[in-house]
Amino acid sequence: MSAPGQDEFFDNLLSDFLDESSQLIDRLNDNLLELDEWAKAAAEDEGAVLDADLVNDMFRSAHSVKGLSAMLGLPNINCLTHNVENIFDAARRDELQVTAHVVEVVFRSVDLLGDMLGHLRETSSDDIPCEEMIEQIKEVLQQTGSVREQTSQADAQAVWEATCDEVAMEETPVEAEPVVDTAAQVAQIQAEVAALFSGATDEGEVPAKYVSIFIDETEMALDELSDILVESDSDLEEEATKTLLVTSHRIKGSAASIGLNRPARLAHVMEDILQELRDTGGVVSADLADAFLPCVDGLRVYVQQLKEGADKTDSFEDRTVELLMAWRGIQPAASPAEPAAEAVEVSPSDAVAQADAGSDVEGGVRIELVFDQNLPLSTLKAQLLLEKVGRVGQIHRSEPAYEELDSLDRLDKLAIELTTSESSESLYSLVDVSGVVSANILERNGAAEPALPSDVPPPAAPVETKIEQPAPTPTATVTPEKPTPAAAPAKPPVSTPRPASSKTSAESSSRSKSNEPMAKPAETLRVDIERLDQLMNLAGQLVINRARFSQLTDGLRESLPHKSSQHKMSNACGLSGKLVQMIDSLDPTSGKGQSEWNAIKSHIRMLHADLDSIARETSRFQTVRSRSNELHEAVHQLERVSDGIQKCVMDTRMVPIGPLFGRFKRVVRDVSRSNGKDIRLDISGEKTELDKRMIDELGDPLIHMVRNSADHGIESPEVRKAAGKSPQGLVRLDAFHRGNSIIIQVTDDGKGLDPELILRKAIDKGIVDLAEAEKLTNQQILQLIWEPGFSTAEKVTEISGRGMGMDIVRSKIENVNGVVEVESTPGHGATFTIKLPLTMAILPSLMTRINGETFALPIEAISEIVRVPRDDFRTVQGVQTASIRGRVISVVRLHELFTGEPEPEAGMIGTADATIVVVGQEGRELGLAVDVLLGEEDIVVKSMAENYENVVGLSGACIRGDGRVALILDPSAMIEAASHRRNSPVGAK
Incomplete structure (x- = not known):
């Protein structure tokens, strides 16, 4: 295999390992949270029973990561997971008592494994030291003598x-x-x-x-x-x-x-x-x-x-x-087992006599076995049992015979007759193996052989003339003797039935259960996300082409003459014909002017001929109009198909948000442990689906929000009791649909955000000055938490308090076209609300024309569109406002927003009625004056060139159906820019 091929193979294998191991680590974390709860309960109740299924599941997860890492040659990950596996193994064997300390050690180990996987993803190496963690694990195991040394695959x-x-x-x-x-x-x-x-x-x-x-x-x-x-x-x-x-x-x-x-x-x-x-x-x-x-x-x-x-x-x-x-280089033999002793050729009658003679020997025993109906390879199990029994005695007969077992597909019962010195208990132990449901042993005591039970299946073929001893140990050759009539037994044979052991029954039940038909699983297909990205781009191009077709059909229909045009043309032709007839009927006088009349007649005839020709041509417009309507229907069908493709492609990228929410159980637990708080995390909306790219981007922002709620928001139990609250704090994560958006909320019932404290901190850090601070409303003060370097924490902890997070949180959310808001009531908690589009690729938008240019506004950001009379405009502190449904809303034009300079008088709002698009939410709204509303379109979001990325108020661009580029406005940034412009002195940057 060539080196490039090998590199590609390793890369694919590494990608599979990272994907599978990440899922296993998440599963370990979820199970550890359950184990942690059990450890707490066990500390109070000594009779608490450890969930064996839970520990086995964790053992399998660790074992899988260990095995996969060994195959890839990742020694650090392999060594650490092996030691973690040892803890679970000791716990499931009842060699290790699971305590809160043990769970904490495993938690730290799993965290380190997660760091190793992240490092491996970035550098293709697992060279993160883990010796200290391994020593901690060994200390835990040494306390109970459960240390196991790591073994290689060869070991x-x-x-x-x-x-x-x-x-x-x-x-x-x-x-x-x-x-x-x-x-x-x-x-x-x-x-x-x-x-x-x-x-x-x-x-x-x-x-x-x-x-x-x-x-x-x-x-x-x-x-x-x-x-x-x-x-x-x-x-x-x-x-x-x-x-x-x-x-x-x-x-x-x-x-x-x-x-x-x-x-x-x-x-x-x-x-x-x-x-x-x-x-x-x-x-x-x-x-x-x-x-x-x-x-x-x-x-x-x-x-x-x-x-x-x-x-x-x-x-x-x-x-x-x-x-x-x-x-092992063994060639298959003609039969499964050759007899160790030489075969004795006898006749069928002699075979019966031999069996009868054997049954008269003292110590004769008959063993009757019943196999599990679902036992696979039951005939092989019977052969192995015959060999085992043959080692403790001399077998005289079995039904079915040893040679016949190979020809049988399955076997329900087996009867063995032998002479042995072993006790019944020893024989029971010998045949008490998995797959045997029940065993009966009949002691002969020298009596004649009773007939086999009627329910024992007869041999598949007649008894052959060659009697072969299945046991491999040498036995004496049996000399045929003339049979004698068997005497009647003095007493019936002693039957000592023994039920299958509990272990055997359990195994049988388990096997039967495992063979029950399993529900047919849904078929799946793994697809690289790059292919989905490419498919999404193609779907986006289809949307653009659909818009192009729509524009072409609309333009074609507008270009065609009206239906009345053909009627008018017919009338004109009729009138011209009448004029020709009237002129022909005139009796022209001779003399001057005769030539002019002739010229007029000639021109009118030519006009009539031309009009008649034009009328015939325009009659074809009816056919063109009919074809135009058919084209319009075809384009409408294309729209339905492209919408279906677009939705299908979007659905392939959608994944439930539940696994992302599941990570925060651990976050809340760690904060509770480190701060001595009692916090409960409630999660709802786990099945809400989001674009996978969005979920990848939302991990860090949500972790920061949850940590802030748990660390800063929730008070200590003592403070909560003093405030009349429950000692246990609550952090709630929720996700749900609202229109074409996904709403994610992080809510806590803690102390909330204090506007006075926020404003004081902002002034101390120089984020706002005193003059600006006096103009800020409470809602505007809350928005200061998004400023870089802002924090209200009294002390810096390992969890938070450095003021290096909330601005990045908002930035990451805005990078996926989302909006984040905060609401708070002091003493009652705070709510962070994230509003996201369903997908990052295609955005339903309102197309507008402003100052001759086309701009797109996301539909979800628009609260209403109104036509405002000029008398409803007012200027308040230099800012133009409009009264809309009883609300006073600031109104701006893009020229003012981007340049900070007022528009020329010709473009000022107030000289005429204006169309205002209101964006934002109640309490934080902005009116944008537009010239023309072009309608709603689904646009394909394209990234901006590097020199436009930092332009405030723009979030991207799109290509319209006519091939022209339209800029996408960012309502959140526009509101923020307008707010800063109002609060800043004239000319301030």
């Missing part, structure tokens, strides 16, 4: 193999010699795989949105695996092996993170093999690639079942066995 592989070896050792007698034949190796692999998948069930309730993401990502990952595995019949290159490793890890992490444990186990085995190859410098051979492909196919079938919402059935255990056999 994890060794642990897994050791676990499998332990399982095999438990099932193999100590005195048995190592099995080296192929059949025994296959049996060992089957035992390992059975142990690996034992108890591995998918969680029953997985949110549909997470399933959709898993389906989308896994389908792409499986396509990538397939492409690499089939691209060559020879051994794969090292880079291809690395890609396979990373992709397998992604599948494993995605599946495990949402509780799909069975596909995660298969992907884990694939990952372990590939990791071993990478560590040893090996490559994927052609044979091993052939074994990987069925695993990919099995995962693909599983994903398709998820997509369709069908019952989940899988062949993961079979695929895993085949993969491990290929990995």
